[in-house]
Amino acid sequence: MPSPLRNGDTPLPAEAGGPLHRHQGRHFLSSISEHKVRRLIALILLLRLAAFCFSLSAAIFMSTNSSRSPASPSWLRFHPFRFVFAANGIVAVYSLFEMGASIWEILKGATLLPESLQLWFDFSHDQVFAYILLSAEAAGLTEARGKACVWAAERESGGFCVQSYISVGLGFAGFAFLALSTLLSAFRVASYIITGSSFHF
Amino acid sequence: MPSPLRNGDTPLPAEAGGPLHRHQGRHFLSSISEHKVRRLIALILLLRLAAFCFSLSAAIFMSTNSSRSPASPSWLRFHPFRFVFAANGIVAVYSLFEMGASIWEILKGATLLPESLQLWFDFSHDQVFAYILLSAEAAGLTEARGKACVWAAERESGGFCVQSYISVGLGFAGFAFLALSTLLSAFRVASYIITGSSFHF
Structure with missing residues (x-):
């Protein structure tokens, strides 16, 4: 995370107060940061959990959808x-992996993959x-x-129609949470690009 | 644009060399920035032009699509x-407006709306x-x-089918350019958030 470094670089109000005050000031800012x-990562984790739940249930609802008449081969047609x-299956698996990566980051204080790779991986996969x-x-x-x-x-199986709608609705909810976590991961990548190098624009 | 200000705030290698050198250094960095x-804005303008062309032609292709038999009321059914x-019409109008805003920014050196409003407006509308x-x-x-x-x-008008596909294809191309300009406007917003205030994280 580039932020603690950058806050450390900022001149502090307590800077004129000698080495002790300065150290306290830095520590204070660093712990805020x-x-x-941590709060951002926890929020991402929450969004991924929601996306996982909705997309998994959308996939389950769709895959168990079949009409009552045995002659018709259900949703696969x-x-x-x-x-x-x-799509829902892929998003569910991906969200599970990303939840693992977030928990790892909270526990270990470092990203699972090397940081820049992890941030770009998260953002690009979220977006796509x-x-x-x-x-x-x-x-x-x-x-x-x-x-x-x-x-x-025509086959008098209105349940098939309703279950399709439910599955699609759950999928849309999964998309909404994935789109929100895309915003956060985009912000993390941009923050890394901007504060990681000094000659950005 | 927060970047010239921020580069101006960075300590320069020439800083120890007296007021004259320092001023030259600042000017040099500021002109790079x-x-x-300008190059970023020109790139955004280009992407918006492409999105405008594709979505306008998609809308035209769709709206002129009708089958040969007069009984059938064309694409509207x-x-x-x-x-x-x-959707293509809205994106075409929006892209036209954004092209105007970009040209204004290149010519006048300032955004059409107040800067933070303009950046948030661009990003949110691009994304949505x-x-x-x-x-x-x-x-x-x-x-x-x-x-x-x-x-x-069934009505022997294969041209209707082909023209629908062409319109949808043009729309997908318009989406691709809009998605690319979303990336750039997201980066601009993030850059504004991060470098515009000193206590970001």
């Missing part, structure tokens, strides 16, 4: 629903998976509103 | 296609419109692959 960094299942998940949900919603519910109504 | 800021048209445009394109693609092309094939 540590506290804020609708390609956008496969996309919904795959958020886009993938959103397009999957939009495609799934269109399919549910279009072909899938008509098909289900 | 100005140059980089497919709700996802209305969404594609609306990118999500809207992506979900519109995903919905449009699902509709084209699903109902629309089946409907068009």
Whole structure:
């Protein structure tokens, strides 16, 4: 984390008060900063937990969705629903990994991968998976509103239609939390870029 | 732009060399920074121009799409296609406005709105419109692959199907450029937050 270093570099109000005061001032600022960094990581962890829960349940809801008549092969016949299942599954696995990385960071005080790699990894995957998940949900919603519910109504299995909607809705909630954690990881990368080198602009 | 100020605050290698050297050093660094800021704004302008062209042509392609048989009321009967048209239209108008704001910034050396407002406005709208445009394109693609092309094939108007695909493809290209400019505007906001106040973390 570049922040404690940078706060350490800032001239302090207590600086004129001799070595003892100066040391106390630095320690005080550094602990505020540590506290804020921990709070940020805890917030990211919370967002990832929410994204994990919603995307896992969306994947489960979609994969257990089938109509009552045994002749029809359930959700697998609708390609956008496969996309919904795959995207939610990927996001669930990724969120689980990222939760592990966040817990590691809270416990050990350092990132799992080397810091710059970890920050770029988090941000790029957050951003790309958020886009993938959103397009999957939009495609799934269109399919549910279009072909899938008509098909289900013809077979008198309204439950299939409802369960598709629930799965897509849960996926949208997962996307919302993933998008929020993208904001935080983007801020962390930018902060690393800006305060890590002195000749930024 | 917070960068010239911040570079001006950095201790310089020439600082020990008296007032004249110090002033030259500051001027040198400040002009490097100005140059980089201008290049960043020009890059954003280019991305916005590309997003504008693609989303405008996507909206035009979609709105002029109709099947050959006069009985069928063209693209308007497919709700996802209305969404594609609306999203591309909004992004085209927004990109045009943002191009104007970028040109203003290059010419006048200051943002159109007050700086913090402008940066937050750019970033939030970029992010939200990118999500809207992506979900519109995903919905449009699902509709084209699903109902629309089946409907068009039944009426022997394959051109309707092809033109839908082209519109959606152009929209995806517009999204790609909007997503890239989101990265840059996110970096600008983060840079403003971090270097604009001294007690960030």
